Amino acid sequence: MYLIHAQLSAPPGGFLPSDAARRTLxxxxxxxxxxxxxxxxxxxxxxxxxxxxxxxSLAEAEALAAVLCRRLLNTHTALAGWGxxxxxxxxxxxxxxxxxxxxxxxxxxxDLRRE
Numbered sequence: 001m002y003l004i005h006a007q008l009s010a011p012p013g014g015f016l017p018s019d020a021a022r023r024t025l026x027x028x029x030x031x032x033x034x035x036x037x038x039x040x041x042x043x044x045x046x047x048x049x050x051x052x053x054x055x056x057s058l059a060e061a062e063a064l065a066a067v068l069c070r071r072l073l074n075t076h077t078a079l080a081g082w083g084x085x086x087x088x089x090x091x092x093x094x095x096x097x098x099x100x101x102x103x104x105x106x107x108x109x110x111d112l113r114r115e
Contacts, residue, residue, distance in 0.1 A: 001035060002061035005090045006049040006069040011081035016041035020079070024049055024072045032064050046085060062087050 021039040028034035033054040055061035066087035
């Protein structure tokens with residue numbers, strides 16, 4: 001299963017409708033093997049739909065998510081004037097690193113000094 005982030009571009013003053021995730025999932029066709037959709041309306045710099053789907057490859061997953069999101073943008077009247085910037089797998093830090101990991105690298109403590 002892949003998680004693909006579809007970054008959407010809003011027209012001036014646009015906001016992601018509260019039903020965007022539900023509508024996206026409802027538009028998925030059985031062959032697209034979409035399992036779940038989540039909306040992140042306050043993502044920076046643009047709103048994001050997280051599409052969880054089963055695919056044979058990352059490239060296929062990204063392409064399927066893009067097709068699904070374009071279908072949403074073409075059918076949901078509240079999204080008139082919106083665009084799809086990209087549909088890509090998010091880059092995640094390895095476990096134990098990044099904002100949820102330890103505050104410092106255990107092999108290089110911040111108080112390590114040469115004497």
